[in-house]
Amino acid sequence: MYRMKASCLNKQLQRLTLLILICVLSLLLHAWSLKIKPEQALNAKEIIKKSEDRLRGQTSIAELSIDIIRPTWSRTMKVKGWTKGETFSMIFITAPVKDKGTVFLKRHKEVWNWLPSIERIIKLPPSMMTQSWMGTDFTNDDLVKESSVVNDYTQQITGEAIIQGRKCWKIEMIPLPEAAVVWGKVILWIDQQDFLQLRIEFMDEEYEPVNLMQCSDIRELGGRMIATRMEMMPVDKPGNKTVLKYQSIIFNQPITDDFFTTQQMKIIK
Amino acid sequence: MLIWLCYLPIMLLADEKKDSAETQRLTVRGYVKYMQQAFFVKQIEQLQTSNLIHNRINMQYEINKHVYVRTDLRNRIFYGEMIRQTPGYATMLENPNDYTDMTRVWYNKDAVILHTVIDRAYLNYRTNKLEVSIGRQRINWGINTVWTPNDIFNTYNFFDFDYEERPGSDGIRIQYTPGGFSAVEVAYKAGRNKEEHMAAMLYRMNKWNYDFQLLGGLLNTDAVVGAGWAGNIRNAGFKGETTLLKPVMNTENYRTWDILSTLSADYVFKNGWYGSVAFLYNSAGANRLNSIEGFYTTRLTLRNLMPFTYSWCLLVNKSFTPVFGANAAAIYSATSNAFIAVPSLTYSIADNWDLLLTGQLFFAEQNRQYTTLGNSLFLRVKAAF
Numbered sequence: 001m002y003r004m005k006a007s008c009l010n011k012q013l014q015r016l017t018l019l020i021l022i023c024v025l026s027l028l029l030h031a032w033s034l035k036i037k038p039e040q041a042l043n044a045k046e047i048i049k050k051s052e053d054r055l056r057g058q059t060s061i062a063e064l065s066i067d068i069i070r071p072t073w074s075r076t077m078k079v080k081g082w083t084k085g086e087t088f089s090m091i092f093i094t095a096p097v098k099d100k101g102t103v104f105l106k107r108h109k110e111v112w113n114w115l116p117s118i119e120r121i122i123k124l125p126p127s128m129m130t131q132s133w134m135g136t137d138f139t140n141d142d143l144v145k146e147s148s149v150v151n152d153y154t155q156q157i158t159g160e161a162i163i164q165g166r167k168c169w170k171i172e173m174i175p176l177p178e179a180a181v182v183w184g185k186v187i188l189w190i191d192q193q194d195f196l197q198l199r200i201e202f203m204d205e206e207y208e209p210v211n212l213m214q215c216s217d218i219r220e221l222g223g224r225m226i227a228t229r230m231e232m233m234p235v236d237k238p239g240n241k242t243v244l245k246y247q248s249i250i251f252n253q254p255i256t257d258d259f260f261t262t263q264q265m266k267i268i269k
Numbered sequence: 270m271l272i273w274l275c276y277l278p279i280m281l282l283a284d285e286k287k288d289s290a291e292t293q294r295l296t297v298r299g300y301v302k303y304m305q306q307a308f309f310v311k312q313i314e315q316l317q318t319s320n321l322i323h324n325r326i327n328m329q330y331e332i333n334k335h336v337y338v339r340t341d342l343r344n345r346i347f348y349g350e351m352i353r354q355t356p357g358y359a360t361m362l363e364n365p366n367d368y369t370d371m372t373r374v375w376y377n378k379d380a381v382i383l384h385t386v387i388d389r390a391y392l393n394y395r396t397n398k399l400e401v402s403i404g405r406q407r408i409n410w411g412i413n414t415v416w417t418p419n420d421i422f423n424t425y426n427f428f429d430f431d432y433e434e435r436p437g438s439d440g441i442r443i444q445y446t447p448g449g450f451s452a453v454e455v456a457y458k459a460g461r462n463k464e465e466h467m468a469a470m471l472y473r474m475n476k477w478n479y480d481f482q483l484l485g486g487l488l489n490t491d492a493v494v495g496a497g498w499a500g501n502i503r504n505a506g507f508k509g510e511t512t513l514l515k516p517v518m519n520t521e522n523y524r525t526w527d528i529l530s531t532l533s534a535d536y537v538f539k540n541g542w543y544g545s546v547a548f549l550y551n552s553a554g555a556n557r558l559n560s561i562e563g564f565y566t567t568r569l570t571l572r573n574l575m576p577f578t579y580s581w582c583l584l585v586n587k588s589f590t591p592v593f594g595a596n597a598a599a600i601y602s603a604t605s606n607a608f609i610a611v612p613s614l615t616y617s618i619a620d621n622w623d624l625l626l627t628g629q630l631f632f633a634e635q636n637r638q639y640t641t642l643g644n645s646l647f648l649r650v651k652a653a654f
Binding site for chain 2: 068070073075076095096097098100108109110117118119120122123124125126127128258260261262263264267
């Protein structure tokens with residue numbers, strides 16, 4: 001029995017960061033999607049901070065698919081996620097069918113997992129939240145610590161480029177000496193019209209590229225222009241990537257705090 | 270078959286309503302598994318094997334937004350020399366304690382058994398705060414992941430890993446949830462005679478970032494009280510459960526309270542390794558391990574959750590790739606230096622196909638000799654639908 005649970009844990013480990021993923025990415029999307037009028041005088045920190053400031057106090061309901069692609073195989077997962085601010089999130093797995101109905105709930109620091117096959121809620125250790133998501137090419141630092149881009153790095157506009165026909169700022173971020181971050185340098189390309197992050201390069205301390213994130217399929221979803229497809233590729237592993245695609249997203253629909261409870265985990269669909 | 274017949278009118282009804290833009294009311298899901306088991310004690314020449322083809326069908330039909338009917342059944346075909354060499358194998362699959370008999374042996378000849386059991390069959394009514402379930406259902410009050418003394422209605426059998434859903438209980442459960450995290454549950458399980466009834470109440474709440482629960486009731490012939498929690502110390506999970514039992518019926522021999530208590534902690538390390546340590550105290554532990562048959566009984570009671578007074582379990586788990594993982598459990602008791610190793614490898618063949626290779630290796634001291642009591646290996650393929 002416990003081995004069954006152990007294998008569940010295996011999956012939990014892989015999936016849990018979905019919580020973080022959904023929470024952060026949908027919030028990011030939200031931030032990106034806010035139509036900020038181009039202002040000439042914005043500096044790099046302000047460009048990023050403008051997004052960050054809009055992360056709080058909002059809700060999202062999103063449906064997305066995650067494709068893990070490797071040279072010899074690929075796996076697809078589909079989830080539905082509800083978020084409210086940075087405090088609450090709920091993830092419902094809709095595919096593959098073997099995992100359908102599995103739910104994760106995060107409330108402040110507490111995390112629960114509903115396993116429909118054994119009809120039980122299992123509370124998970126908070127350290128699972130700091131776990132990088134093994135299954136994808138997203139690392140924990142890409143996700144959880146996005147909000148640290150304002151505080152843990154210095155930002156500088158170093159140029160402009162056209163990506164997918166959109167004029168972008170190129171912003172270089174170097175971590176502050178005392179910052180506990182993985183990257184040695186991060187370069188972002190942010191679209192000047194809709195503030196969409198279209199390309200991000202993550203580099204190690206020798207400034208060698210490690211991961212590349214590309215966002216595309218810009219279209220209106222949930223009433224806003226957003227990049228509905230995100231691709232993360234480890235630079236040294238050709239053929240490996242993780243693709244995240246939004247099928248739907250609803251912004252700012254009121255969700256009460258009571259929605260994010262263990263009771264709801266068993267009911268939501 | 271019977272169950273399909275029961276569903277037929279419902280399905281036909283659902284079919285008729287398709288035009289009226291009804292959402293999908295009937296959901297049918299499940300899996301098919303094939304598992305090969307090999308067992309030997311010392312000499313590999315004495316290897317015995319058995320095979321199991323196992324199909325589970327879970328059906329749920331929503332009558333309206335408040336009411337649904339759920340029926341799950343498992344069909345199994347056992348065959349192989351272990352079946353031939355174990356007299357009464359089919360009888361072992363029965364559960365004489367169930368109030369209603371929902372098992373059927375369709376075929377039992379030439380070391381082949383075809384067996385069906387309905388392990389869920391209930392009607393569920395739910396409103397915002399109230400939920401009532403009537404029929405055969407799973408009442409699951411456990412908190413921990415290794416040993417669950419609070420799971421009084423259906424004690425986990427450790428080594429029966431292939432039955433993750435667990436048997437159901439024939440009874441009634443009422444859950445009242447005034448707030449999202451606090452709830453009161455009352456459950457009754459019908460028995461065939463007055464010594465087999467179970468009735469208990471549970472209260473749960475969340476406070477200081479901890480889940481707490483308290484329970485009490487009557488468990489067959491025992492009075493039972495228990496408590497449990499799930500929380501964390503810094504970033505490690507920290508859980509505990511205690512259950513006390515005392516015979517109150519047929520007390521020919523005076524027996525004091527028996528205590529089962531477990532503590533566990535788990536943690537995920539930065540490199541992706543998951544580790545968990547659990548400890549179980551069982552005052553009713555017989556502290557004997559003459560054979561491993563006890564581990565394979567179909568129904569455990571709380572008092573024989575583990576045969577030892579003190580038991581430890583260490584569990585580690587790691588996903589090497591998104592499709593390949595390993596985990597291992599080691600259970601140890603100072604009694605007879607009993608040691609049980611349970612290594613496993615899991616591989617995802619495709620989105621809904623899984624492969625599992627696992628073993629259960631039992632060792633203990635017997636007659637002043639450290640010896641192996643039995644080794645089982647299992648290879649399982651599972652396809653979900």
